[in-house]
C-alpha cells in the first residue's frame with residue numbers, strides 16, 4: 237500500500253449536527269409557529285426531529301432516547317409554560333436523561349428567571365435569528381458536556 | 382459542537398453499550414446508532430461487535446416517490462407486527478438541506494406509532510448520500526443485533542443510493558400512488574426492478590386502479606422478456622389505504638409470506654450475501670475515494686509541473702493510479 241492508503245482518515249466526525257426534538261406540549265391549537273422554528277433550526281444546521289402537537293412528557297422522553305437527542309425544544313405560544321416546561325425538565329430528570337430543554341415562544345420577561353430556576357436551559361423569543369437560535373442551542377448543549 | 386461524551390468513544394464504552402443494547406436498553410441502542418452515523422473507527426467497532434449477532438431480523442425496505450404515503454403505511458405495518466407479537470424497528474431516512482446540512486425529519490410524526498415496542502430512528506442524509514450507503518447497513522445491524530424484528534427501512538425512492546439501500550433488504554416494497562408517482566415514473570427511477578412487492582397506496586383515490594393496471598402491464602412485459610425470472614418471480618400488487626387501514630392486513634401477510642418463501646427456497650442466503658457484498662463495495666469505494674483525495678492533494682500539482690500542456694487528464698489519472706497501487710517506494 238502507498239503512503240496515501242495508510243493515512244486515510246478514520247476518525248469519527250466531531251462536527252455531527254445537533255439533533256433536536258421539537259414539540260408542543262398540551263392542547264393548544266395549531267403548529268404554524270412550530271414549523272417556523274423547525275425551519276430556523278434546520279437553517280442553523282440542526283437535525284430536527286419534528287413531533288408536532290399534543291405531545292406528552294412520556295412521549296418526548298421516549299423519543300429523546302430513541303433519537304439520541306442533544307436538546308429538546310418546546311414551543312409555547314399559549315400560557316401554560318410556567319407549569320408545562322418545568323414538568324418536562326422534571327420528567328427528563330426522573331428518567332436520568334441529561335438533556336437540556338429550550339423553550340421558545342412569547343414568554344413574559346418576568347417568567348424567565350423562574351423558568352431558569354426550574355431547570356429550563358434557555359428561552360428564545362419569537363424574533364430570534366437563525367444565528368441566535370443556533371448559538372443558544374450549541375451553548376446549552378456544550379454546557380452539559 | 383456536539384456533546385463531547387458522545388464523540389469520544391473508547392472501545393470499552395462501545396462494548397458496554399452493546400451489552401446494554403442487547404439486554405433491551407433503548408437508550409443504549411439510540412447511542413449506538415449515533416456512533417454508526419458518525420462513521421469512522423468507532424462505527425467500525427460497532428460493526429465488529431454487532432456482526433456476529435445478526436441474521437435474525439427480517440429486513441424490509443419501503444421506498445417510493447415523495448408523499449406516496451410510505452410513513453403512514455409503515456405506521457400501520459408496525460401495528461400489524463406488534464399484533465403478531467414482534468418487536469419492530471424503523472429507520473426513516475429524510476434528505477438534509479444541501480446548504481446548511483440541517484434537516485427536518487418529519488417521518489416520525491407520520492408513522493405516529495402508539496406502538497410502545499416499536500423503536501423509530503429518524504436519519505438525515507447528512508448532505509452526502511454516499512454516507513447513507515455505510516450508515517444504513519450499520520444501523521440495521523445495530524437493530525438486528527439488539528433483537529429487533531422486523532427492521533423496516535423507509536427511503537424516498539429518488540436517489541440511487543436511497544434505492545440501493547432499500548434494495549438490499551430481504552423484502553423490498555415499492556409504494557406507488559395515484560397522482561404523484563405513476564408507474565411510468567417509478568420505472569424511470571429504477572424502482573420496478575427492485576420490487577418484491579408493489580403497493581398501490583391511497584386506494585381511496587380515483588385513479589388507483591389505473592396505477593394498478595399500468596403496473597400489471599409492466600409486469601406482463603417483464604414476464605415476456607424473462608426479466609421476471611431474474612428477479613425471482615412476478616411481484617404481487619397490493620392495494621392499500623393507509624389512513625383507514627384497508628388492505629394493510631393483506632400487505633402484512635404478503636410481506637411475511639415473501640420472507641417465508643425466501644427461507645424455504647434457500648434464496649435468503651443469496652440475498653444476504655448480496656447485501657454483504659454491497660456493503661463491502663460501499664466501504665471499498667469510500668476508502669478508495671479517501672485515497673484518491675489524499676493522493677491528489679499530495680501529488681497533483683507536482684505531476685502537472687512535471688508534465689507538459691499536451692498531457693491528457695486520462696494520462697494524469699493513469700499515472701496516479703500506478704502510484705497508488707505501486708507501493709510506498711515510488712520515485713517522485
Ligand SMILES: Nc1nc2c(ncn2[C@@H]2O[C@H](COP(=O)(O)OP(=O)(O)OP(=O)(O)O)[C@@H](O)[C@H]2O)c(=O)[nH]1
Nearest residue numbers: 447448449450451452453491582583584622623624
Ligand atoms: N387519502 C389518502 N391519503 C393518504 C394515504 N396514505 C397517506 N396519505 C396522506 O399522504 C400524505 C403523505 O403521507 P406520508 O406518509 O408522509 O408519505 P411519505 O411517502 O412518507 O412522504 P415522504 O417521506 O415525505 O416522501 C399525508 O397527508 C398522509 O395523510 C391513503 O391511503 N389515502
Ligand SMILES: [Mg+2]
Nearest residue numbers: 451452488491
Ligand atoms: Mg415519509
